[in-house]
Amino acid sequence: MIKYLSKLFLCWPLAILILSSLSLSSIAQYGNAGPWPYLDTLAQHQPDSALIQLRKLHAQALSQDDDLKAGLSLQRMGQICFDQGHYGQALDLYLQAEKIFQTSNNKAQLANNLFKIGILYYYNKQLDKARTTYNKALYLYRRTNDQNGQAAVFGEIGHLFEKRQRYDSAFYYQQRALQGYQKVGSRSGQAKIYENLGSIYEDLERYDTAYVCFTNSDRLYQQDHNTVARIEVLNNIGDVLRKTGRLKESLKLSHQAYALAVSTNNLYQEAAASRDLGKSFQLLKQMDSAYHYVELSRRLSLDVYSKEGLNQTLFLQVLYDINKKSDEIARLNSIRQTNRIITVAVVTVVILLIIIGVVVFSRQRLKIHDQKVLAEQQRSIYEAQNDLMQLELRNKELEEQGLKQQLELKTKELSNHTLNLIKTNQLLEGMRATLQQMVKEDKRDQKRQMQQIVQQIDQSFDHEQNWKEFTGAFEQVHQSFFEKLKAHSSDLTSADMRLIALLKVNMDSKDIAGLLGISMDSLRVARHRLRKKLNIEQGDNLSSFIQSL
Template sequence: MVCKILFLFLSAFVISHAQTSAGPTQKEPDAVFLKIKQDLDRALKTDDHLSAADAYQQIGDLFFYQTAYSQALDHFFKADKYYRKENARLKVALNLNKIGLTYYRGRQYNAATDIFTQSLAIFKALNNRRGLAQTYGLIGQTHEKTNAYKKALHYQQLAVTYYKKSDDKSGLAKIYENIGSLHEDKLQLDSALTYFNRSLTLNQADENRLPQIEVYNNIGDVYRKSGNYLESLKYTRQAAGLAVELGDQYQLGSAYRDLSKAFNLLGRNDSAYHYSEAGRNIFLKIYTEDNEKQLALLQTLFELEQKDNAISRFESEKSLNRLIAFGAALIAVLITLLGLSIISRQRLKIRNEHKLHEQNRSTLKGELELKSKELTTHTLHIIRKNELLEELKTKLNAIVKDDKRDQRKELKQLVSLININHNQDKSWEDFRAVFEKVHEHFFESVRKHAAQVSAADLRLLALLKMNLSSADIATMLGISPDSLRISRYRLRKKLGLPEGESLTTFVQKL
């Protein structure tokens, strides 16, 4: 049984470079999917975990062959879950290789290597030679894709060892072909030809005709790269003939492409063009058919999911309706009682909130009135102080004009001191602190209209906001009425006020 599983896996899935002939799975993937889906549903209903895992794996294979790698991984991982639940270690390892190969095809080489390493550990624990050979070969292929040729060759040689121990000539032929490709990549063409011939000999002995197509093509590539174009044509034509006989369109397209290269190197451009076009048409046809099959499969999957979702919704709705019918009366009573309770509490809450709001409003109004009185008092104090200082300065200037030499120097110093302290910043800062409590955000609103206003402009705007007379403002700022008019004119320009619009009206709106 173990050998049979391994043989089926290897024959259906391991060939990673060659495109196998289209079987029923690839010709009608949507029809095959429907059959497997029925088996899966039956297995899930009866809790047959192994059968369910097999079905998930088969669906994964379908998506893999249609290059729908994301969906393939999803189903392979579902299979992994059930295989592990049943402790089916061999099937876990084989399925892990499918997952790794899917990552490999998706060019996620690090992820592929991690998965292959997990599989390798299981095969070692089971002492399964054929599984080890297969996994070593897959790891070698993955390292080749990352140009780690030394590692790739090491793992391929390990695969050779275990395929020989298993007496698996088909697997050994594939590994020889892989090693030949490694040497070809490094342009070690004699070594490459040696391993390709070994692979061909084994496939011919076992009458494995399909793998021979790719080997013939590889040998033709080596001869072409060696400059032996006639010998290259000989082997590539053999590949093309066998591909036609076996109906392998992918390998036929590859052979035509290689024939085109050889004829081009021989200077036979008509033949080169002919085979180039023939190969291009084949690949275009393959691409179109693959897309159609993939779309058909995805459409089938979409329709099944819609159907399953509709059934699930219907079952859920039936259960929900029964629950609703059972609890409707009780819920109605509870809603009524809760409604009455909520309404009563809401009314009480609204009354309390209204009362609290009125209290807060009254408190805020009182605080605002108090701050306004404080601002007015503070302003009047500054005005009176500045008036007194102005009067004192006038009298002192008159004394200075009397030209009494013994007092003149001291009086000049006194006048300078008064001028320096006439508009000291502390008075303005005290004023501003009280002003901002009464007129919140006033200065922010000003800067929205004109970001470049100066500190002196802000002082003038604040005094205008308080509706002070021009004489009081001039006294507060310690400037003459003419200077105040000039300051107001410059402020209008900064604020961008049109001619005719009142500066005072504009300030009161802020």
């Protein structure tokens, strides 16, 4: 796998060059619908390529002063980043699009953009912000009489109440969403709401009602020819049947879901269907078949994770290149704008001088010499100002370079401190083990002396000087990190802070245990206690949570 990835990264610059050379005329084949259907389809399979195309569209829109195209490009770029899990980058792009739609007073697109931001807040577990944003979108959808948009917002608000286990309110909003979709005749919308209702009924163990809702959802998806959505619904129906003891019917639905997943090359749904088949066969006491499908699910899940990891790597590379180009374009635009201002100023000054010269020459020939002297003085002032501006720009560039170098230096310093701590503790650990072995030997005249040395080494594990140096370097690289952390919990001890700092710098568990002078079992206990203090929900990853702060 490493060898394959190394080859892929070597080929990546060539791929970027080929993609960047593609003309946007290849999108024009979609006619009046514009490039959006093509790009939406491309984003599902090749998000990195879609991101490059959208970036080019955005640049083209800016050059043509096309606010709608610019806003839609940013919005779809944000959607791609959201789908890839880059919530910060997605929110930034959504906010840029929102500013454009507000400036152009495009209420319809502004409502759609707010709706997407609300979904982002929901998945980022900021439920209050999500509800506030949904309300803003709903207000605009009502202003534009967009029934489909209103129904979509009602469905998402229902999700919020379901998340908080307020099922009465969740049912109310899901029913309003269903009525809205029925009014506009949206089969896909109705199918999604029936799926949502089925999930709520399943959580409440009302399996008969859940079965009816899921069946309605499958029927509507089938009429809408949405095979991918059907797979998940069929899996849900299989779950309900399995929970109610109808195992043979459950197997039939799971086999159908698996076949659809294979036909659409959907590895994730193949793994889910295989897992459900394994559960059903296990309940039927057919252990050979159960093992086969559980093992198949495991292999497919590994393939999914491997594929997603590779896609994430490629996407991050594209995102980095785009951001780098954006910074360079912004810098060049700034220089171009400065030069434009200077050119306009020069032209203005020259025109004024000519007018003044003509007027003065026609009326007061005796003052021509004084006017020329005045013009020279003004030109000198202008040149001095221009030199000053260039000097200021250069100083800013040097200041930015200095800050970057300082950050790199601090990062290296942090890495050195960490490495020194690890080496020191490993050395002391080895010495302690050796001395303990000597103590176990039957040389009684050496035991007391050896035990004293072991105690001295144990005491050296608690030496705080290296930790103070490490903490100082860490806070310079990750500014305000501990303040953000204390907002989640006020019960953190200094030992907790040390463990969190080591997790933040991506240190593996073995090195952390050696650095803290504890066993792997003690480390697992410490991580478990830390999850409780930080109120991390079951299933969420501790390291991912710390990296997100």
